[in-house]
Amino acid sequence: MKRFAFFPGCLIPARHPAMEFAIRHTLPKLGIEAVDLEGASCCPDPIYFKSEDKVAWLTVAARNLTLAEDLDLDIFTNCSGCTATLSETYHLLEDEALRTKVNRRLRHIGREYKGTSKVRHIVTLLRDEVGFEKIRESVVRPLEDVTMAIHYGCHLLKPSKIMKVDDPNDPSVMEHLVEALGAKPVRHRNWYLCCGKACQKADVPANMMHDLLGTVNEEHADILCMICPTCFGQFDHGQMKISKQFGEDFHTPPVYYFQLLAFAQGVPYDKLGFERQRFKPEVLKRFETPDPVAASS
Amino acid sequence: MASTPSDHDDLVRVDFRFRRELAEKVEGNLASFCYQCGACVGDCPAATYSEAFNPREIMLKVLYGLGEEILTDDSILWECTNCYNCHERCPQEVKPVEVIISLKNMLADAGIYPSPVRKVIETFERTGRTVPHNPAIDKQRAKFGLPPLPPVPVDEIRKLIELSPEEENGEDET
Numbered sequence: 001m002k003r004f005a006f007f008p009g010c011l012i013p014a015r016h017p018a019m020e021f022a023i024r025h026t027l028p029k030l031g032i033e034a035v036d037l038e039g040a041s042c043c044p045d046p047i048y049f050k051s052e053d054k055v056a057w058l059t060v061a062a063r064n065l066t067l068a069e070d071l072d073l074d075i076f077t078n079c080s081g082c083t084a085t086l087s088e089t090y091h092l093l094e095d096e097a098l099r100t101k102v103n104r105r106l107r108h109i110g111r112e113y114k115g116t117s118k119v120r121h122i123v124t125l126l127r128d129e130v131g132f133e134k135i136r137e138s139v140v141r142p143l144e145d146v147t148m149a150i151h152y153g154c155h156l157l158k159p160s161k162i163m164k165v166d167d168p169n170d171p172s173v174m175e176h177l178v179e180a181l182g183a184k185p186v187r188h189r190n191w192y193l194c195c196g197k198a199c200q201k202a203d204v205p206a207n208m209m210h211d212l213l214g215t216v217n218e219e220h221a222d223i224l225c226m227i228c229p230t231c232f233g234q235f236d237h238g239q240m241k242i243s244k245q246f247g248e249d250f251h252t253p254p255v256y257y258f259q260l261l262a263f264a265q266g267v268p269y270d271k272l273g274f275e276r277q278r279f280k281p282e283v284l285k286r287f288e289t290p291d292p293v294a295a296s297s
Numbered sequence: 298m299a300s301t302p303s304d305h306d307d308l309v310r311v312d313f314r315f316r317r318e319l320a321e322k323v324e325g326n327l328a329s330f331c332y333q334c335g336a337c338v339g340d341c342p343a344a345t346y347s348e349a350f351n352p353r354e355i356m357l358k359v360l361y362g363l364g365e366e367i368l369t370d371d372s373i374l375w376e377c378t379n380c381y382n383c384h385e386r387c388p389q390e391v392k393p394v395e396v397i398i399s400l401k402n403m404l405a406d407a408g409i410y411p412s413p414v415r416k417v418i419e420t421f422e423r424t425g426r427t428v429p430h431n432p433a434i435d436k437q438r439a440k441f442g443l444p445p446l447p448p449v450p451v452d453e454i455r456k457l458i459e460l461s462p463e464e465e466n467g468e469d470e471t
Contacts, residue, residue, distance in 0.1 A: 014428035021441035041425040048417040051401035054323040158381035200375035
């Protein structure tokens with residue numbers, strides 16, 4: 001087992017426990033042990049609290065990183081926002097003056113940031129530590145003929161020099177991950193668009209989401225696959241709002257990748273929390289095995 | 298012939314006091330390298346969908362030191378989607394989004410926030426989380442065999458946030 005400190009953040013554990021369950025269920029099957037971090041706080045978020053005070057934001061993020069340093073482990077996140085905060089902190093604190101400033105604050109709680117734990121987004125663990133082939137081997141029910149539109153989201157990819165995940169102009173990691181499930185990835189025309197969550201002027205993200213969901217809808221994909229809980233909210237509750245606002249019938253069910261992986265590895269449909277979604281990926285039900293014992297291996 | 302300022306009312310004067318104040322913020326000085334090429338605009342979703350938002354113009358206002366045009370109660374800065382395309386595209390490594398966030402830090406110093414933003418910040422400062430703990434969350438988690446949300450040492454987080462510059466610099470503090 002390869003060991004990594006697990007930084008689950010706020011949104012997934014509190015709002016989307018099914019996503020956390022899916023991660024904790026699937027990773028051990030792929031040879032990854034997720035080690036819990038005691039005393040972690042919000043990353044803090046790269047939109048709101050960062051806007052309040054960048055130095056305080058860096059300091060609290062550095063505190064979270066020191067928790068992984070205490071365990072001598074690299075740290076992985078399941079949320080693109082958390083990855084943005086922690087990766088950027090790791091990057092900015094390579095600057096000695098800034099690191100000294102942050103460490104002066106951390107000294108007040110008896111901590112010191114050293115920069116010894118690297119930050120990893122969970123998809124890079126799948127790609128670089130596990131490998132697509134091993135994921136494919138873990139799948140007991142390939143999702144054949146299921147088409148999945150992919151939404152990469154912004155913070156997974158950009159800024160690429162800091163995030164170090166994939167090429168933001170032509171990313172491939174999610175396509176490979178979807179293929180490993182036996183499903184068919186679809187790159188819709190507006191694949192690069194932002195989900196708009198951070199923008200505080202309502203009509204800007206609304207028009208943006210309308211265009212984005214329109215192209216997803218044109219592809220008639222069975223599922224909209226993503227890897228960020230903030231994007232998920234925009235595509236679930238948000239998709240309903242946009243449909244109402246623009247009089248459209250958008251209805252592509254959004255699903256966080258790890259729930260798809262858990263399902264493909266045999267976890268029954270009704271154990272994955274889909275009933276809480278506004279748009280449910282019922283297309284998956286046709287893969288349900290009549291005998292649940294066969295599914296639990 | 299001697300000239301007085303009043304002879305040149307059309308002169309553009311740069312407010313360096315504003316620029317220096319911005320430069321105090323982390324990466325707030327980067328706009329200095331902007332040569333107004335506009336690479337940030339073409340790929341900016343907010344600029345595409347908003348009549349008013351334009352990262353190149355914001356950088357230009359910073360260069361001129363036109364702080365009072367940017368730091369308003371209904372600041373245009375909040376139209377930024379934080380997508381980081383400008384950070385990716387800028388040939389000068391200005392990181393316009395970071396300059397924008399540094400400007401938001403100046404807004405925060407003046408106590409100006411949109412109320413949804415203030416709400417998230419207050420929740421974080423009070424609980425150490427952006428989604429605070431409540432019993433319904435733990436009930437949902439239990440359905441998936443997950444333990445209750447682990448506690449956050451909020452006192453530590455508050456201490457880090459609330460340190461004054463003097464305390465921060467206190468070398469003898471243990």
